Amino acid sequence: MDPFSILKRPVASEKVVRMIERENKLVFVVDRRANKKIIKAAVEEALEVRVERVWTSITPRGEKKAVVKLAPEYRARDVASRLGIL
Secondary structure, three states: OOHHHHEEEEOOOHHHHHHHHHHOEEEEEEOOOOOHHHHHHHHHHHHOOOEEEEEEEEOOOOOEEEEEEEOOOOOHHHHHHHHOOO
16 A cells, blocks of 8 residues: 555644654554554655554544654654654
């Protein structure tokens, strides 16, 4: 699958900005059928980073949200800047 069909859009909120700065995490709305392994591979391919861990949840609106923790050698702040979040 194409990584850009799995990653629908990044999430930008105050809470996410705190997660980017303090915890080295990014948040995306993803395809509902994607599992954690597929999401991890899509983020690594699309953003050229290494992912440590992925958490997923379904929002009350029925969207699937993925929280992605980047490896320590990558900074979420730099990636978020490239994506236009910060």
